[in-house]
Amino acid sequence: xxxxxxxPSNKVTEKGKDVELRCDPIxxxxxxxxxxxxxxxxxxxxxxxQGNSAPDKSGLxxxxxxxxxxxxxxxxxxIQRTQQEDSAVYLCASSLVAKREAEQYFGPGTxxxxx
Amino acid sequence: xxxxxxSPQFLSIQEGENLTVYCNSSSVFSSLQWYRQEPGEGPxxxxxxxxxxxxxxxxxxxxQFGDARKDSSLHITxxxxxxxxxxxxxxxxxxxxxxxxxxxxx
Numbered sequence: 001x002x003x004x005x006x007x008p009s010n011k012v013t014e015k016g017k018d019v020e021l022r023c024d025p026i027x028x029x030x031x032x033x034x035x036x037x038x039x040x041x042x043x044x045x046x047x048x049x050q051g052n053s054a055p056d057k058s059g060l061x062x063x064x065x066x067x068x069x070x071x072x073x074x075x076x077x078x079i080q081r082t083q084q085e086d087s088a089v090y091l092c093a094s095s096l097v098a099k100r101e102a103e104q105y106f107g108p109g110t111x112x113x114x115x
Numbered sequence: 116x117x118x119x120x121x122s123p124q125f126l127s128i129q130e131g132e133n134l135t136v137y138c139n140s141s142s143v144f145s146s147l148q149w150y151r152q153e154p155g156e157g158p159x160x161x162x163x164x165x166x167x168x169x170x171x172x173x174x175x176x177x178x179q180f181g182d183a184r185k186d187s188s189l190h191i192t193x194x195x196x197x198x199x200x201x202x203x204x205x206x207x208x209x210x211x212x213x214x215x216x217x218x219x220x221x
Contacts (some may be wrong), residue, residue, distance in 0.1 A: 042212050
């Protein structure tokens with residue numbers, strides 16, 4: 001079946017512009033996660049959704065970052081007034097349920113470059 | 116923030132050699148997962164361990180969860196070029212380690 005998809009795969013934007021990153025999870029997965037990864041580094045947790053609700057927003061780096069999920073499916077991560085330090089690969093994952101031992105299925109990521 | 120430190124950060128070995136990657140923290144985790152990530156792709160789950168002292172084997176890979184559930188190790192026997200990638204540990208699902216980049220030279 002179809003895996004997690006993300007769009008765009010690459011995004012180059014100018015400093016100060018807003019960007020929207022999209023994630024389509026695996027059908028039927030109730031939990032959805034966003035992470036950020038700098039080149040060759042570990043993943044930094046941003047936010048997760050259980051259904052359309054975000055119980056844990058603690059990882060969002062600043063108030064320029066926001067995310068929403070609609071219909072228990074597609075999620076959008078929005079970064080306003082982008083800065084150069086926002087440049088990274090943004091990864092989305094989904095899991096059947098939001099349990100600590102649940103397997104997360106990751107998308108290929110969106111590579112964001114802020115010039 | 117629950118930090119997970121991985122060591123070594125980089126590892127380059129010859130095909131056929133054995134290696135161990137470590138994942139350490141001062142925090143206790145109820146679960147710990149290991150993922151492997153290849154360039155341009157998202158991480159793929161290798162194993163989940165939930166019990167202190169637990170050992171799991173996946174072909175040539177052996178995973179161990181520390182008795183105190185603060186650390187874990189991944190041992191690869193007779194490494195192959197297909198094992199090349201970034202190995203990541205993750206505690207309680209969200210907290211990822213710093214990563215170990217493994218290169219196996221044919």
